[in-house]
Amino acid sequence: MSQQASDVLKSLASEPQLCSEDALFDIDSEGRWFYQNSPLPTKFARLFSGILKKQDQEYFLVTPVEKVRVEVEAEPFKIVDYKIASDNTVQVMTSIETEYSLGSIETFLVSDACISCKLPNGLMASLNRACYYRFIEEFLTENN
Incomplete structure (x- = not known):
C-alpha cells in the first residue's frame, strides 16, 4: 500500500475535524430541523438524522471526514x-x-x-x- 493511501486510511479512522464552533443546524422542541435559521425540508432532515450523534452532552452530524455542531432545544x-x-x-x-x-x-x-x-x-x-x-x-x- 502506498504512503498516500495509508495516510488517507489513517485520517478516516481518526475523529473527524469540527467544521465550525458555531452550530449550523438547529432542532427545535417540536423536532423541526433548521439550517442557518431556515427550515430544512423533511427529506433532508431525515437524511441528516442518520448521521446525528450525541457526544459529551452535545450533538453533531458526523461523517468520516467532518463534524458539524447541532443545537438541540430539547430532544432531537x-x-x-x-x-x-x-x-x-x-x-x-x-x-x-x-x-x-x-x-x-x-x-x-x-x-x-x-x-x-x-x-x-x-x-x-x-x-x-x-x-x-x-x-x-x-x-x-x-x-x-
Missing part, C-alpha cells in the same frame, strides 16, 4: 405515532418520518415533563402532545 426527535407490534415491541414514527423499533413499552421513560425513549447513537425522542395523552390513557391509568 418528536414521536408523532407509535404502535405495539404482535411481539410486544414498540414501533415509533418521528416528525421527520423516521421509524424505530423499541424493545417494549418499558423502554419509555416517564417524568413530569415528558415521556421519552432512547434511540441509537445516544439520542432521545419524546412523545408529542397527542401521543403523550394516548400513552397515559393506554398504559398509566388505573383502568389499564
